Amino acid sequence: MLNAIITRKAKQEFARAMKFDNGGTPDLTPRDVTKPRLLYIHIPFCEQLCPYCSFHRVVFNESLCRDYHHALRKEIILYRKLGYAFSGVYVGGGTPTVMMEELEETLFLAKQSFPLREMSVETNPNHLTDKNMTALKRIGVNRLSVGIQSFDNRLLKDMDRYEKYGSGEAVAERLLQALGYFDTLNADMMFNFPSQTASILDRDLDILLEIGMDQITYYPLMVSDLTRDTVYKTFGQVNYGKEEQFYHRIVERLVPPYRFSSAWCFSKKAAMIDEYIVDYDEYAGLGSGSVGYLNGMCYANTFDIAKYIAQVARGEMPVMAYRSFSGKDRMRYDFLMKLFGMKLHVPALKEKYGGIFHRVLWLDILAFSLAGGLRYRKPYFYLTKRGCYMWVIMMREFFIAVNNFRDFCRAHAAL
Ligand code: SF4
Incomplete structure (x- = not known):
């Protein structure tokens, strides 16, 4: 009730x-340059699209992705000219590591432009190669967050991830090899997927504890209004009673040895990068479809990738809408x-x-x-x-x- x-x-x-509000250009000039702020960069490309996903993402296209990174670097310069001095960067997606050489160049510019102390990047299990991890480490990434969702093969097939990213056993093996490269290796997991049972959840928790992940983030399934019918028809109804039971089971299994970093993120060590919306009062959103929060204003960049590239090329901020919070x-x-x-x-x-x-x-x-x-x-x-x-x-x-x-x-x- x-x-x-x-x-x-x-x-x-x-x-x-x-x-x-639509239209108009918000004033994004920093009011106080000394305030710690985060730079969020969105990379909206994925090799294939997962059916339950509500993020802003499109199928990877090499030449579009190159142009996109080129535009991102211009947008970074626009923020630098405004006087921002970001202390951390978070690259989310999509799949940020879909084109490594471009990502390295973009992160290199961000590092040159701002006094960054923390760099966090999201990836998928198929990109956990020695080559990629060495490159990310060399550029200064200290937190790598890997989209796992589950190690259960039937569930991975339901989610359309088994063919793309490999079996639960193969993913667990890759995570084991990736441990130690970064200060924080985070596993993004999902709970309350309609076909997920309590024993599947428990087995996933066993595997995570056995691997010894630095950090585990357990997201509840979040279905937007538009994808609700597809998700219900394909996977079944979302049961919130089950969500509560599963959440308490996750906490019971993880705390301790982990501590809460947020209500759904669990970390092993004390000094780790957690969720940026908690750690930073303000963040700039760069890239198509990014949402930022600066000067008490929430704003969104255009979701039209071609328009984003064209606007930034003209030296314009690609903001499509914003709202000033009371x-x-x-x-x-x-x-x-x-x-x-x-x-x-x-x-x-x-x-x-x-x-x-x-x-x-x-x-x-x-x-x-x-x-x-x-x-x-x-x-x-x-x-x-x-x-x-x-x-x-x-x-x-x-x-x-x-x-x-x-x-x-x-x-x-x-x-
Ligand atoms: S890989 Fe991640 S961002 Fe891309 S479609 Fe799947 S869930 Fe969404």
Whole structure:
């Protein structure tokens, strides 16, 4: 009952927040250059497309991918000219490692342009070759995140990943060989896929623990409105009761030896790069279909790849839509993201919002505290065990709202 209320409220709230204004150019000039910010770079190319995926991605085309990286490097220069000094870079996709030499050149420019301390790149298991990993390490990548989803061969076949990335056994072997190359090797896993059973989940957890991954991120299945019918027809209904049971099982198996980095990310060591939306208050989104959050403004770059390349070539920011968040929206965003990272430092938010943080969000704080989701121990609010699952629900709905927005923009760009 409570979970259903949180789902409904979160759905309404995020659908409202993702309504962007069209047209106009937002002012992306940094207000305070010393603030730590992240550079997010999106590479929308994949060798083949997975049927359940709601990310902005297209089938890989070599010449388009080259032109795209060329445009990305121009966009990096546009941000450098605005005065940004990013301290970390996160390259997501799609499949960022689909064209390694171009990725290296793009990362090299980012490194030359900004005082980067952290570099994180996403990849797929078929790209975990010695050659690729050596190249990524040489350029300074210290976190590699690998899309695994499951080691179960039947599930991998259902997800259309078995032929592309190999059997669960082959993927586990590749992960073992990749351990030690980077500070953090992360496995992106999925739970609550309709055909996933409790024993499949347990076996996946056994394998992850046996490999000894540095970090494990367990995402719940997130289906956007547009892909819902396809997913339901192909794989079956999504059962949220099963989602809760599976989540608690994951936590029970992983914590300890792992610690929470966020409500769904588990790390072995203390000083590791976690999720950028938790670690950084602001981030720039570069590349087609990227979403950024700067100056209290959420903005999206055009999803039309050809248009993106043409706009950047003219020296224009390729922003297609943006929304300025009200003071209350910004506080709510911080409340959501900080607690997704397990704790919220009250004095820091009081300082950031001139002391009114408590007064504006008292109802949210009270409701989650009464529901047993939050606990206060000076100077922090912490997520309780119950609160962790509440935040999984809210972040699931947050990303579904982002996916719905992406679907809308992709349809607009005739993709
Ligand atoms: S799940 Fe990953 S590999 Fe599959 S289409 Fe989406 S981005 Fe590409």
